[in-house]
Amino acid sequence: MSKQIKKKQTSKAAKKKKQASKKTTVKKEKAPPFNKYLYYENSVQTPEEHVNIFDRMFQELRGKLALSLREDFCGTYLISGEWVKSHPKRTSLGLDLDPEPLEYGRTHGFKKLAPSEQKRITILPQDVTIPTKRKFDVIGAGNFSFYIFKEREILKKYFKSALQSLNSDGIFVLEMAGGPGFIASGKEQKTYTVKGLGRYTYFWDQKSFDPINHHGNYAIHFRDADGVLHKNVFTYDWRVWSIPELKELMLECGFKKTVAYWEGTNRQGEGSGEYLRMEEGDNAFSWIAFVVGIK
Numbered sequence: 444m445s446k447q448i449k450k451k452q453t454s455k456a457a458k459k460k461k462q463a464s465k466k467t468t469v470k471k472e473k474a475p476p477f478n479k480y481l482y483y484e485n486s487v488q489t490p491e492e493h494v495n496i497f498d499r500m501f502q503e504l505r506g507k508l509a510l511s512l513r514e515d516f517c518g519t520y521l522i523s524g525e526w527v528k529s530h531p532k533r534t535s536l537g538l539d540l541d542p543e544p545l546e547y548g549r550t551h552g553f554k555k556l557a558p559s560e561q562k563r564i565t566i567l568p569q570d571v572t573i574p575t576k577r578k579f580d581v582i583g584a585g586n587f588s589f590y591i592f593k594e595r596e597i598l599k600k601y602f603k604s605a606l607q608s609l610n611s612d613g614i615f616v617l618e619m620a621g622g623p624g625f626i627a628s629g630k631e632q633k634t635y636t637v638k639g640l641g642r643y644t645y646f647w648d649q650k651s652f653d654p655i656n657h658h659g660n661y662a663i664h665f666r667d668a669d670g671v672l673h674k675n676v677f678t679y680d681w682r683v684w685s686i687p688e689l690k691e692l693m694l695e696c697g698f699k700k701t702v703a704y705w706e707g708t709n710r711q712g713e714g715s716g717e718y719l720r721m722e723e724g725d726n727a728f729s730w731i732a733f734v735v736g737i738k
Contacts (some may be wrong), residue, residue: 464565477671482665483676490520496616496733500616510533510535512583515582515605516584516589517545518539518541518545523536530553534563534565535565537565538568572601572604579610580610582609586618589601593682602698609738612698613738617733622729625730630649647663661679701735704720705717706731714730
């Protein structure tokens with residue numbers, strides 16, 4: 444075979460390969476501009492679950508339907524939105540001192556509510572340690588947010604404020620976490636695929652913990668669909684309180700009774716997502732529980 448023929452065949456093959464390459468190449472969709480609150484809401488928050496938990500606890504402890512909620516440390520107030528959606532007579536008040544998430548909630552989640560639902564939500568940039576004039580069936584603080592109070596006296600002030608802001612048969616619900624796995628240094632990650640965000644990774648970073656004062660530093664990072672790592676998007680400087688500490692302080696502040704709701708387990712020994720009223724819990728490596736003060 445002549446060199447000329449070889450050259451023509453090679454050129455022809457290369458052309459076919461290039462054409463095939465063009466046909467199979469799929470252009471990757473670029474991730475939208477990074478929106479930390481959208482990432483957080485899709486990775487961390489479960490407003491429907493919180494509303495169901497508050498609802499079931501009040502039904503179990505008081506035997507009736509809870510109608511009014513105060514969402515403390517409400518952020519973008521997704522729980523408040525879900526609360527008013529769950530029943531046409533339900534109202535909610537959200538409290539938070541940070542104007543940025545409150546504004547995000549106003550321009551995003553709030554706009555998705557029906558006008559009749561919007562009328563039943565009030566948001567105030569107010570300190571949760573100051574009693575509200577309105578009284579509530581349920582006051583709730585989710586996602587361990589009250590861990591921001593490191594001193595017992597400040598936490599006591601918060602508990603007394605909550606007690607004053609409850610209806611005569613109201614309940615005060617605190618979500619908390621603990622166990623060796625919650626204080627050990629390390630990172631956990633989970634990948635999500637969300638419409639409008641694409642495939643991204645959420646990182647929970649347990650940076651440090653001091654066993655003497657129980658102060659811990661935590662952070663959330665995200666890697667977006669383009670592979671860009673956004674570090675320390677949310678940071679937390681907390682005191683990790685224990686269940687006995689909260690129950691004792693609630694009684695000291697005037698609550699008549701306290702109960703703990705501990706997560707049950709499935710057949711595989713993993714958390715079931717169902718919280719049961721219990722006097723004793725298993726020594727889990729990591730756990731989430733709810734402590735309830737009853738007025």
